[in-house]
Amino acid sequence: MTEPEKSRPVAEPGKSRPVTTPAVPALSSAPAAAEAPLLEVAGVSKSFHVAGRRRLRALDGVDLRLERGETLGLVGESGCGKSTLARVLLLLERPDQGRVRFEGTDPFALRGKELLTWRRRVQMVFQDPFGSLNARLRAEDIIAEPWRTHRDLVPVKERGKRVAELLEMVGLRASDARRYPQEFSGGQRQRLGIARALALGPDVIVCDEPVSALDLSVQAQVLNLLTDLQARLGVSYVFISHDLSVVRHVADRVSVMYLGRIVETGPTEQVFDRPRHPYTAALMSAAPVLDVTPGARRERILLKGEVPSPLDPPSGCRFRTRCWRAQDVCAQEPPPLEPSGEEPLHAAACHFPLQEPVTVS
Amino acid sequence: MTLVETPAAIAARRTSWWRLLLRDKFACVAVVILLLVAVSAVVGPVLLGDLAVKQNLRAVNRPPFSLDDGWAFALGSDSLGRSVLARLVVASRTTLSVAIPAVLISLVVGSIWGMWAGYHRGRRESVSMRIADVILSFPSLLLAVVVLYVFSPSALNIILVLAIARIPIYLRAARAESAELQSRLFVDAARTFGAKSWAIIARHVAPTVLPTLFTVATLDFCFVMLTESSLSFLGIGIQPPDMSWGLMVAQGRQVLQSAWWIAVFPGLAIVVTTVSATVLASWARLAMDPGQRWRLTLPRSRRKEVKP
Amino acid sequence: MNPVLEVDRLAVDIRTPAGTVRAVREVSFSVRSGETLALLGESGCGKSMTAQAIVGLLDPVAHVAGGEVRLDGTDVLTLPPAQRRRLAGPGLSIVFQDALTALNPIQTVGAQLAEPFRIHERLSRRAARERAVELMERVGIPEPRARAGAYPHQFSGGMRQRLLIALAVALHPKVLLADEPTTALDVTVQAQIMELLRDLRTEQQTALILITHDLAVVAEQADHVAVMYAGGIVETGRVADVFAKPRHPYTRGLLDSVPGEVARGTNLKSIPGSPPDLHAVPSGCAFRTRCPLATDVCAEQRPPLAEAGQGRMSACHHWKELADD
Numbered sequence: 005m006t007e008p009e010k011s012r013p014v015a016e017p018g019k020s021r022p023v024t025t026p027a028v029p030a031l032s033s034a035p036a037a038a039e040a041p042l043l044e045v046a047g048v049s050k051s052f053h054v055a056g057r058r059r060l061r062a063l064d065g066v067d068l069r070l071e072r073g074e075t076l077g078l079v080g081e082s083g084c085g086k087s088t089l090a091r092v093l094l095l096l097e098r099p100d101q102g103r104v105r106f107e108g109t110d111p112f113a114l115r116g117k118e119l120l121t122w123r124r125r126v127q128m129v130f131q132d133p134f135g136s137l138n139a140r141l142r143a144e145d146i147i148a149e150p151w152r153t154h155r156d157l158v159p160v161k162e163r164g165k166r167v168a169e170l171l172e173m174v175g176l177r178a179s180d181a182r183r184y185p186q187e188f189s190g191g192q193r194q195r196l197g198i199a200r201a202l203a204l205g206p207d208v209i210v211c212d213e214p215v216s217a218l219d220l221s222v223q224a225q226v227l228n229l230l231t232d233l234q235a236r237l238g239v240s241y242v243f244i245s246h247d248l249s250v251v252r253h254v255a256d257r258v259s260v261m262y263l264g265r266i267v268e269t270g271p272t273e274q275v276f277d278r279p280r281h282p283y284t285a286a287l288m289s290a291a292p293v294l295d296v297t298p299g300a301r302r303e304r305i306l307l308k309g310e311v312p313s314p315l316d317p318p319s320g321c322r323f324r325t326r327c328w329r330a331q332d333v334c335a336q337e338p339p340p341l342e343p344s345g346e347e348p349l350h351a352a353a354c355h356f357p358l359q360e361p362v363t364v365s
Numbered sequence: 366m367t368l369v370e371t372p373a374a375i376a377a378r379r380t381s382w383w384r385l386l387l388r389d390k391f392a393c394v395a396v397v398i399l400l401l402v403a404v405s406a407v408v409g410p411v412l413l414g415d416l417a418v419k420q421n422l423r424a425v426n427r428p429p430f431s432l433d434d435g436w437a438f439a440l441g442s443d444s445l446g447r448s449v450l451a452r453l454v455v456a457s458r459t460t461l462s463v464a465i466p467a468v469l470i471s472l473v474v475g476s477i478w479g480m481w482a483g484y485h486r487g488r489r490e491s492v493s494m495r496i497a498d499v500i501l502s503f504p505s506l507l508l509a510v511v512v513l514y515v516f517s518p519s520a521l522n523i524i525l526v527l528a529i530a531r532i533p534i535y536l537r538a539a540r541a542e543s544a545e546l547q548s549r550l551f552v553d554a555a556r557t558f559g560a561k562s563w564a565i566i567a568r569h570v571a572p573t574v575l576p577t578l579f580t581v582a583t584l585d586f587c588f589v590m591l592t593e594s595s596l597s598f599l600g601i602g603i604q605p606p607d608m609s610w611g612l613m614v615a616q617g618r619q620v621l622q623s624a625w626w627i628a629v630f631p632g633l634a635i636v637v638t639t640v641s642a643t644v645l646a647s648w649a650r651l652a653m654d655p656g657q658r659w660r661l662t663l664p665r666s667r668r669k670e671v672k673p
Numbered sequence: 674m675n676p677v678l679e680v681d682r683l684a685v686d687i688r689t690p691a692g693t694v695r696a697v698r699e700v701s702f703s704v705r706s707g708e709t710l711a712l713l714g715e716s717g718c719g720k721s722m723t724a725q726a727i728v729g730l731l732d733p734v735a736h737v738a739g740g741e742v743r744l745d746g747t748d749v750l751t752l753p754p755a756q757r758r759r760l761a762g763p764g765l766s767i768v769f770q771d772a773l774t775a776l777n778p779i780q781t782v783g784a785q786l787a788e789p790f791r792i793h794e795r796l797s798r799r800a801a802r803e804r805a806v807e808l809m810e811r812v813g814i815p816e817p818r819a820r821a822g823a824y825p826h827q828f829s830g831g832m833r834q835r836l837l838i839a840l841a842v843a844l845h846p847k848v849l850l851a852d853e854p855t856t857a858l859d860v861t862v863q864a865q866i867m868e869l870l871r872d873l874r875t876e877q878q879t880a881l882i883l884i885t886h887d888l889a890v891v892a893e894q895a896d897h898v899a900v901m902y903a904g905g906i907v908e909t910g911r912v913a914d915v916f917a918k919p920r921h922p923y924t925r926g927l928l929d930s931v932p933g934e935v936a937r938g939t940n941l942k943s944i945p946g947s948p949p950d951l952h953a954v955p956s957g958c959a960f961r962t963r964c965p966l967a968t969d970v971c972a973e974q975r976p977p978l979a980e981a982g983q984g985r986m987s988a989c990h991h992w993k994e995l996a997d998d
Binding site for chain 3: 190225249291295304
């Protein structure tokens with residue numbers, strides 16, 4: 005044993021540690037833009053060309069709004085377009101139609117230095133804690149990597165100190181800086197990924213399934229870390245996940261996606277307690293529940309079949325092929341995303357929205 | 366927090382490069398041989414330059430492994446009574462000064478081009494690959510013959526012809542790996558910082574691709590030396606009185622039945638040098654990868670079977 | 674009714690670069706026909722290794738180091754290979770997580786599903802094919818006759834998983850092991866597959882061993898549960914009892930980690946640290962370094978899996994403290 009065990013409390017981020025604000029002050033935003041939401045996406049569509057001239061419609065007129073300091077949950081099954089939406093938010097894909105506004109400005113119109121400055125404000129945490137870190141780099145190089153592009157952000161002399169601060173902020177030790185990713189466990193790697201996302205002092209962090217590759221006991225640690233960081237730094241999250249219980253725990257608002265469209269959106273409690281779109285209701289009833297008290301088992305809506313291919317989506321409402329309430333009009337007209345009378349923030353895209361919690365199958 | 370780390374990994378982290386090298390006997394021997402070749406290429410011609418061209422007609426075609434005519438004839442003599450040993454040492458300079466630049470040029474051009482093509486995909490990739498196909502579909506020896514027949518067979522021209530003929534090898538290997546890497550998440554992460562494509566290639570693509578290409582290059586070393594010998598055999602390679610291992614093989618081939626040593630020793634020199642370079646390259650490939658380095662602390666026979 | 678499968682003090686060793694480590698230690702459990710037992714644990718706890726050892730499909734670097742696996746009273750581990758192979762299908766059968774790699778990509782699914790009937794029941798090609806189509810229909814594949822000529826990649830993930838289940842239940846196994854059968858699938862499809870597994874279990878009176886990391890799946894599907902940690906079983910019992918009142922601090926930690934009813938913005942209770950590396954399992958109780966109840970005795974003595982109340986067992990020195998809460 006050459007490394008003496010230092011007296012160090014078990015990592016519990018956010019407790020009894022001086023609050024350190026990120027070294028980077030958020031860019032001064034124009035006062036006029038203060039009214040506008042932090043991030044706004046309107047009518048964004050994106051298709052990809054795949055073999056044989058076919059078009060895969062990954063996104064089809066998606067609307068999204070994110071306020072400062074809030075968490076927006078994005079729920080949907082594989083192939084629903086949530087990852088493509090994340091890539092659009094990070095400017096990794098350019099949408100075919102629609103607009104993206106960040107405090108009122110279009111990031112896709114930015115060039116050169118302005119674009120680089122914008123990049124600092126939206127960062128990403130990836131799903132796979134193994135693939136998203138380069139195994140050839142040490143932890144310190146991984147965290148400091150963004151500063152190689154943004155040279156003026158942190159002076160070279162202070163980088164070591166700043167890396168140590170970031171490591172401690174995410175619940176790792178400053179002495180971990182010299183380690184390689186493969187020497188960390190899955191949860192620790194995800195903390196490293198979060199530290200790298202924080203290195204540029206972003207306003208928005210897009211979390212793409214950040215805990216789905218982690219074990220349950222570690223998952224809770226990482227979720228707690230994300231919650232603590234939000235309280236300390238005031239960042240906003242776009243939290244993408246297929247796990248409804250996780251989304252319910254972290255999100256202020258939820259948007260449910262199905263085959264490239266948002267089918268329902270609203271405050272978390274309203275969407276979870278009173279789903280209005282049949283798909284949302286089915287999704288929620290399909291998720292297994294951890295309740296062993298006798299008689300707690302609910303009636304389950306078992307959907308027919310599987311999600312249709314995005315290469316050949318159904319006409320009208322995308323969900324109609326699996327919907328038990330579908331009628332002729334559903335095949336002809338795509339339903340608009342409309343709020344209900346009693347809950348103005350809670351909107352669903354359905355011709356025949358559910359009025360009360362369903363119990364029938 | 367506990368760490369997922371095997372004791373072997375900890376040991377590997379604390380071991381210096383030098384210790385790692387000493388642990389691997391094969392790599393050590395390879396280093397010694399390569400140093401020997403390098404020293405003879407640098408100081409050989411100065412020390413033995415005269416001996417290599419001195420003819421001794423009383424001692425033609427002397428067989429090797431006898432010290433009757435002095436140490437200079439330990440590896441025998443050729444049909445003009447020149448010392449094979451001295452010629453071998455002197456020829457190493459010409460051989461290396463053709464082979465090394467030729468391999469380096471094709472390695473540098475091919476790998477940069479390949480990484481660029483693979484990283485960007487799309488049209489840049491397909492055009493590059495078609496160019497590579499064109500070069501490859503042309504027999505490289507024929508290309509060399511035509512070019513060297515038209516232009517003078519100088520060392521520089523030989524280097525250039527050999528280099529161009531071998532670029533596609535690196536281009537293809539680099540493109541394939543780079544195309545795979547550019548879809549990885551850590552490259553996506555770098556894009557979200559706004560890093561420029563060349564910065565990403567230098568930081569994430571090159572360190573992974575280059576070790577493989579180095580291994581390819583060492584194998585190619587052998588090919589280049591042999592091609593050079595074929596050119597010499599056709600009379601458009603290295604011109605006498607300059608000498609190279611390839612030229613010596615070519616010259617000795619005519620008397621292979623009566624005096625085998627004249628061709629075999631330079632041939633052996635080519636093979637031994639190449640094998641040493643390959644062994645060292647594969648060692649370096651492991652040593653440069655932090656995730657694989659611990660394998661070097663294991664006995665050779667166990668390196669492949671175990672999972673990290 | 675006697676248990677159909679009894680696993681008794683099973684141990685599995687793995688050879689690794691740093692020496693041999695024990696991946697499964699002293700694992701004992703039993704399961705009855707028509708019942709579901711869940712093996713619950715996080716990645717690396719040895720639950721999949723246990724399943725592979727039972728069906729005899731261990732990786733070459735791993736081998737059984739001790740214990741017995743009794744199917745109807747006979748120890749299958751000591752059977753000669755030929756006899757053991759005959760058990761695969763009618764005796765023990767397994768459904769894997771990754772349906773794409775578990776099916777042969779260059780053979781039609783009809784041919785693959787007909788194979789068990791041709792081998793074990795020596796049916797003719799045509800008769801076996803007929804049985805394969807019936808099987809496909811049973812597991813809910815639409816237009817089974819037409820789809821029998823298709824290749825695995827032409828099916829969606831959920832359909833592939835159905836095919837794999839069909840293959841596993843073709844010969845009405847006495848014991849069916851399902852290794853994370855729904856982990857790779859979407860939630861709505863997951864529910865369909867679990868429904869199918871449960872129906873088949875009841876229909877064929879199979880004993881189902883469900884290997885999973887998902888607490889909610891266990892709560893809904895299983896009758897009994899065995900919770901594994903660092904290669905050993907730490908708690909067993911009826912699911913309703915164990916989940917309502919866990920008697921091992923690890924089980925309780927897992928249950929507390931589920932983001933269920935906890936209010937948003939508040940911290941979840943989590944277990945500190947991460948599961949131990951097999952090379953460095955703590956002395957005594959493997960869980961003690963993460964355990965809130967750990968005392969000196971935990972470092973010295975490895976707690977045995979012992980009776981902890983009616984029909985339950987716990988491997989904890991302090992289970993009574995949990996029971997009194």
